[in-house]
Amino acid sequence: xxxxxxxxxxxxxxxxxxxxxxxxxxxxxxxxxxxxxxxxxxxxxxxxxxxxxxxxxxxxxxxxxxxxxxxxxxxxxxxxxxxxxxxxxxxxxxxxxxxxxxxxxx
Amino acid sequence: xxxxxxxxxxxxxxxxxxxxxxxxxxxxxxxxxxxxxxxxxxxxxxxxxxxxxxxxxxxxxxxxxxxxxxxxxxxxxxxxxxxxxxxxxxxxxxxxxxxxxxxxxxxxxxxxxxxxxxxxxxxxxxxxxxxxxxxxxxxxxxxxxxxxxxxxxxxxxxxxxxxxxxxxxxxxxxxx
Numbered sequence: 213x214x215x216x217x218x219x220x221x222x223x224x225x226x227x228x229x230x231x232x233x234x235x236x237x238x239x240x241x242x243x244x245x246x247x248x249x250x251x252x253x254x255x256x257x258x259x260x261x262x263x264x265x266x267x268x269x270x271x272x273x274x275x276x277x278x279x280x281x282x283x284x285x286x287x288x289x290x291x292x293x294x295x296x297x298x299x300x301x302x303x304x305x306x307x308x309x310x311x312x313x314x315x316x317x318x
Numbered sequence: 319x320x321x322x323x324x325x326x327x328x329x330x331x332x333x334x335x336x337x338x339x340x341x342x343x344x345x346x347x348x349x350x351x352x353x354x355x356x357x358x359x360x361x362x363x364x365x366x367x368x369x370x371x372x373x374x375x376x377x378x379x380x381x382x383x384x385x386x387x388x389x390x391x392x393x394x395x396x397x398x399x400x401x402x403x404x405x406x407x408x409x410x411x412x413x414x415x416x417x418x419x420x421x422x423x424x425x426x427x428x429x430x431x432x433x434x435x436x437x438x439x440x441x442x443x444x445x446x447x448x449x450x451x452x453x454x455x456x457x458x459x460x461x462x463x464x465x466x467x468x469x470x471x472x473x474x475x476x477x478x479x480x481x482x483x484x485x486x487x488x489x490x491x492x493x494x
Contacts, residue, residue: 217326230328249326279363280434280444290447299365303330313330317356318435 220245231307235270238310246308252297259296259308261286266309276306278316338367338489340482345494346378348388348426348438349395354494355441362448369489370445371482372473373455376494377462380454380470385439390426391419401425439470446472453477453485 213228219242225233230249232238243263247255255263265286269277279302283290297304302314339361341354354370362368378384392398392413399406412418427437436444442452454469456478466476477485 226328229330230326231330249328250331278434279448280436284434290444294448299334300330300363302363307328307330316434317360318433 229303229313231312232310235267235311238267242310243308246310250297250304250307252304252308255308256296258288258292262288262293262296262305263309266305266311270309270311275316276311276314278302278314278318280318281316334365336367336488338369338486340369340371340486340489340491342491342493343370343372343376343379344374346375346384346388348390348423350494351379351388351438352430352435354492355438355445356435357492358445358450359441359448362445362450367489368445368450369453369485370450371453371455371477371486373458377454377458377464379438380442380452380473381462381464382468382470385442385470386437388423388438389419390423392422393419398422401429442470442472453482455479455482 214225214233215228216223217226217230218224219232220239222237222239222242224237224242227233232242243260244255247253247259252259262282265282266277269281269285277285279290279293282288282293293301293305297308306313339358341358343351343354345351358368358370372380378388392408393410395413396407396410398408398413400408413422431437435441446452452470452473454466454473454476456476459465459476466473
């Protein structure tokens with residue numbers, strides 16, 4: 213089930229969990245609005261490093277990287293990921309980056 | 319009047335609750351160590367309060383002397399088959415031959431590693447960094463003549479059954 217939502221002035225299709233269904237429609241200016249929706253008021257350079265990596269890795273692999281893969285790929289610590297995207301880091305960062313939620317278990 | 323910055327909480331955050339899950343690890347075999355660690359990792363990543371209580375042979379998972387060297391044996395494992403050769407059982411006597419446990423352990427470690435899953439001590443650190451809590455069972459620690467200093471750095475405390483039952487009140491408990 214999909215529906216439409218307006219994110220930072222862009223009308224986009226979202227799935228029943230709220231994720232943007234087509235990663236290609238995502239633009240930088242949507243990230244801040246999406247972040248606010250999950251309780252993150254300001255995107256710092258560290259947030260952006262993770263968001264950019266998610267976009268790049270998804271484009272290259274066709275799959276959203278898991279936390280474990282992100283820490284191995286860009287050397288950021290697990291603890292830091294939980295500070296940047298508290299509670300549900302995997303889903304929150306994917307939501308902000310406009311990619312599907314991660315499917316891997318680790 | 320609404321503005322463009324109106325907050326719309328996505329549906330995946332709507333289920334945020336006080337959910338809590340406690341895993342009890344009672345086995346020290348390599349193949350019995352991973353299920354709880356993987357499920358606990360999933361739980362903590364979903365924002366669920368996560369605890370792991372290590373008791374009996376499960377203490378080997380957090381004992382510095384053993385945690386790097388958990389083993390996997392063919393013996394008593396009727397599901398064992400050659401890699402990717404489903405339906406062909408390994409004869410049990412094979413597991414008793416010298417070197418078979420070491421070989422099976424090496425193979426399983428490699429298969430787990432190939433999935434991007436870290437070795438047990440590193441996995442425990444990752445869980446603690448994610449916010450999970452690790453607890454050692456008092457009776458087992460006493461029985462084995464150990465102290466907190468013998469445990470993985472991530473272990474919070476040595477607690478008894480009563481304390482475990484207190485902290486797991488209202489939690490879902492998974493026994494491995």
